[in-house]
Every structure is written in structure tokens, then in C-alpha cells.
Amino acid sequence: MVAGLARRFGDLDVAEEATAEAFLAAAERWPREGVPANPAGWLATTATRKAIDRLRRESQRDAKHQAARIIYDDTPPEPTGPVEDDRLRLLFTCCHPALALEARVALTLRLVGGLTVPEIARAFLVRETTMARRITRAKAKIKAAHIPYRVPSADDIRERLAGVLAVVYLVFNEGYLASEGDHPVRVELTDEAIRLGRLLRTLLPDDGEVAGLLALMLLTDARRPARVSRTGELVTLDEQDRGAWDRSLIAEASALIRERIEVVAAGGDPPGRYQLQAAINAVHTDAPSARDTDWSTIVALYGRMVLLDPSPIVRLNRAVAVAEVDGPGVALAEIDRLAEVLDGYHAFHAARADLLRRLGRSGESRAAYDRAIGLAGNPAERAYLTRRRDQLAG
Template identity: 85%
Template sequence: MTAPTVDQAITRAHHEEWSRLVARLARRFGGLDVAEEATAEAFAAAAERWPREGIPPNPGGWLATTASRKAIDWLRREAQRDARHEAARIVHDDTPPEPTGPVEDDRLRLVFICCHPALAMEARVALTLRLLGGLTVAEIARAFLVRETAMARRITRAKAKIQTARIPYRLPSAGDVRDRLAGVLAVVYLVFNEGYLASEGRQAVRGNLIDEAIRLGRLLRSLLPDDGEVAGLLALMLLIDARRAARVSHTGELVTLEEQDRGAWDRALIAEGSALVRERVRAVAAGGDPPGRYQLQAAINAVHTRAPSARDTEWSAIVALYDRLVQLDPSPIVRLNRAVAVAEVDGPDVALAEIDRLTEALDGYHALHAARADLLRRLGRSGESRSAYDRAVDLAGNPAERAYLRRRRDQLAGP
């Protein structure tokens, strides 16, 4: 097996170690700024020293030691008060750590801290992507369609609010877990989505974000085994991730669900996700709480994965599930997804009428124009379809998706 290059080793370490280091340093030194700064400096040191000194036998251990030293140096540089100098001496403190509360995993605890109710949802997601995903401010800004300077200010304000609120890293308490759970679930799912189809950049898929989101989902399931939405989110992520290997072609083009090689799907993940869906169906039938949005989305994906081919998909069942989801979440995106399913039951003309009613709300969303383009193509309206594909290509950030949309556009008949 060929030894990795320095660049490959640093990239792999960044994927595997960034979130672990930030979470560990945040707990140890009690601050998000010092944790992020020290971790970034450790990777900068690796980029400078590993080409000269060689890749260390234990890259993660090397980075952890270096990051700890950088954190102490950072605190000493920044500290002007005795309390900060005392924090810098934590490295010499051999006393047992304080209890961490019900959430023992450092990275999951960091998500709960990032999901403080004082923060707006976009700030929670941005902060989580920065601290746990290791995304640059520029990448996060592109994902939110805002300027880099605006996103930098948003992340800085979010960290400042957490600092001002004096939230100790040993939180959350049991009450915090319940109060913040909805926000945590939303953030974990958005992190997963950013991994599964990156909104910008050269990578079509960010496997490290997918894996981290599923890892956090498993931890949440262990923490709250009876919560239906926790189980639903984990099932949803597993069922979607089962299709990862078939999602992008060898030429780097997105492969839609209809065109995917279902033999390449991960049957173990499908079995695990489907079992969770069946568990929730039994719980609801036994008088439990009605299914929430993640459980319904998981059920929709379970219908997709059990179909031997796209042609054999039970589209009427999917539309029925979307009808229930719209009652819980009547957002334009949910209604758009429902309209795509309606096209398979009632025809493209009915679906197009529904989608056209969403145009004002979703004009800047590439998926709306991609869906319109496909329906117009099926209706033989090639000129309008081409224009819709052009608009979708302009708005899409993912390179694999742009390649797919261009190919579909270029297959249209006519000039």
C-alpha cells in the first residue's frame, strides 16, 4: 500500500481530528475561541513541519499535544487578568475533571452548547459547521448565500453570546437536553445535508460531515432511546447515506435516485434504518405520540429503498406521507418535494401547476428550477425546459449537480 503524502495525511487528519480537538480543548480550557484558534494553529504547524520532519507515527496524538501547547500560549498572550493565567495552568492540574452532566461525549456536548436558545438557528448551524465540521468561513458563507464578512461577524457574535451567557462546558443539564433537542436535531441534519450534497466547493460529497452527523445521531439515540424524533432522524440519515456509493458517477456527475445502481446501495444501513422506521410505526400504533417530521421523512426514504427499481416505487404511499408532513411543516421546500412525488401519481402537468405556485418563494433555490425543467421536458416544452435548466445551473453550487443539470439540458431536442 502506497504511503500517504503529507498533504493527504493533513487532509485525513483534518477530517478525523478537527472536531475532536476543538471539543476536547473547549472542555479543557473553557472557551470556544481558544479551542478553535489552537486547533487551527496546530494544523498550521503540521503543514509547516511535517514536510521537513516527516509524518508522525500518530498524527492525532501529535496534533493533540501541539494544540494543547498552542492553547496555553494563546491564553498567555491574550490573558490580562489572573483568572486567565490560572486557566493557562490547567495543564498542571491533576485533580479529577468535574462531572459533565448527561452528555458525556465532548463533540455532542459542543453541539448542545452551539444550540443555545439565545442564538438564531442560522447562527447555531454556522457555529456548528465551523467548530465541528472545520469548514472555513468562506465555505459556510457560500452555503448560506451571504458575504464572507457577514458570516464572519455572525460566527463571532454567536461565540460572544455563548461567552456572555457564561455557559460552562459541563452543561447541558438534563433539562437543557430536552429544551435544546429540537435545535440540536435540526443542526445535526443540516450538517448531514451539507456533507451529503455540499452546497459549494470542489467536493461533491463531504464524507467526514456525513459520518460525524450519523455518529452524533447514534449518541443522541443512546442518550434518548425512547424519543421518536431522535430515532427518526437517525433512520433518515442511515437510509439516505445507504445510497452514497451510487450518488456520484465515476466522471463526477450527480446520479439521481431514478438512475442509481441499487445494487451499490449499502444493505446493512438500509436494514438498520428500516428497522428504526418499523419500530416507530409500532410505537405509534400502540398509542404513542404521532410521528414528527423526521419520522415521516424516514418513512418516505424507507419506501424508496424497499423498491427494487424506480419504476416499482409506491409513489401513492410517498404522496400520502408528504400530505402528513405538509400538515406539520407547510414550508415551500416540503411542498416542492411533495409536488415532485405528485408528478409520478397525477402527471407532470398537475405537479408543474403546484411548483409554479412556489416560484416566488423559492426563486433563488436551484432545486425548484431543476424540478420545473424536468417537468417541462416531460411535457415536451423544450424551450422553457432549457431556460429552467440554465437558471438551475446558475444557482447550483455543487459541481456534481451542475454537471448533471448541464447534461440534461444538452439532451433536449431543438436549438
């Protein structure tokens, strides 16, 4: 709804405020009057009227006054162009090159993904106040620069694709293992991210990274039925019931990966980070059991990823794989080099705790688990980490 109003009225603040007022009106009226036959239509109509009312109140500004009369305007609408979905259109609009990449991702997570500022801050590993300022500045820049809410051209779509893919993946990750709240998995976010991924695939069928991201999300989501136990505890990959994995999603992802392998073999562009991540997940999925996982291939794939994206988190993930090939001591040495930049990241301390446990250093492992538990926002992760800590000897 926010996306549709932003496209129509060209103002993010108006779109967000009108949407919030429409839901508030529904909360007040529906319990008394009953839910209308078409709830979505009622909300959309109410939000549109709220937006028009606000713009009319500001009618001394000619541009706003013109926008307020849009509902009565007989002028044919602009062609929708290659992007037919309002939410996908808003993604591309917010990924305008005038905004810094981090601002594009944060703003669209807020508007399209519906994430709160604390959730987005956790995804970016920054303070809430920093993220709030970033989103506010992004909105202000859009308004000050008069960035239009219109359909991007085909060239613009490709120029903005990296930011859009980053947004979709962060929305998926927040849904797959929610950073906070009582629900470890937010299916509405994972489903929305996959839906957007499929739309992007339809829009850009020859783009390798679009295919790679969709395959990555499908393979990850395929494991969701086995991801959380009945008691609400995270189940790690090596402990999951592989028979519970969604084979239809795995088949869809595998077809995408095979397609990209054939393209690369025929001289196409080398795989990017999403294709490499999809390949890593495919190695896990192809293994009949955790014991049979080809860790050497995973380490090699992470090595290629580090060349493309030498971020601390990629290096952390590579070190975890190195532990399965060269042992926990080698991996711990690699992880400890990341301590300064990843000290506020719970997964860093969780990985370190496990390696220390395997090395028999129970006291240090317990301290690392305590730190990871304190930083983890997801209840399923906290439950898992607490159990692992309590199982330590001594």
C-alpha cells in the same frame, strides 16, 4: 480537537486559533522532522500549549490567568455527565437556548462540522456576509453572556435536541451532496453525522425523532454507492442501480422504522418530521424499481410533513411527488407558487425544468436548466443538469 479545547478553556476563539496554529506547526515541522508516532496526540498537545500560551499572554485578566494554569491544576475535573463525546458535548453547548436556533445551527456547523462560511450560507439559502455576521454574533453572545462550556443536564439535553438534530442533518446533507468543491461527496461529513446520530440514539433511545433522523441518514447513505457515476455525474434515484445500495444500512434503518411504527401504534407520540422523511425514503427503498414506487403514499406522507413544517422546500418536494400522481401540469402550478421564495435555490429551477420538459415546453425548460446550472455548486449536479439540458429537443 476544537471541541475538546472549547470544553477545557471555555473560549471558542482560543480553541479555534490554537487548533489552527497546531496544524500550521505540523505542516512546518513534519516534512522536516517526520510524522510523529502519535500524530493526533502531537496535535492535541501542541494545540493545548498554544492555548495556554495565548491565555498567559493575557494574564492580566484574572479569569484567563486561572485558565492558563489549568494544566497544572490538581482539582478533580467536572463529571462528564450523560454526554461522553467532546464533539457531541460541543453540539449541545452551542445549542444553548440563549442563542437563536439559526445561530446555534450555524455555529455548530462551523465548529463541529468544519464547514466554511460559504458552505453554511448555501445550506441556509442566505448570503455569505449574512452568515458570517450571524456566526460572529453567536460567538460574541456566548462570550458576553458567560455561557459555560459544561455538560448539559438531562433536561437541558431534551430542550436543545431540536437544534442538535438540525445540525447533524445539515452536516450530513453537506457531505452527501457537497455544496461546492471538486468532490461531489464528502464522506468524512456523512460518516461524522451518522456517528453523532448513533451517539444520540444511545443517549436518547426512546426519542422518536432521534431514531427517525438516524434512519433517514442511513437510508440516504445506503444509496451513496449508486449516487455518482464513474464519469462524476449525479445519478438520480430513478436511474440508480439498486443492486449497489448498501443492504446492511437499509436493514439497520428498517429496524428503527419498524420500532417507531410499533410505538405509534401502541399510542405513542405521532411521528415528527424526521420520522416522516425516513418513512418517505423507506417507500423508495422498498420499491424493487422506480416504476414500482408507491407515489400516492409518498404524497400522503409529504402532506403530513407540510402540516408540521410548511416550509417552501418541503412544499417543493411534495410537488415533485405530486407530478408522479396527478401529472406535471398540476405539479408545475404548485411549484410556480414558490418562485419568489426559492428563486435562489438550484433545486427549484431543476425541478421546474424537468416538469417543463415533460410538458413539451423545451425553450422554457432550457432557460430553467441554465438557471439551475448557474446556481448549483456541486460538480456532479452541474454535470447531470447540463446533460439533461443538452438532451432537450430543438
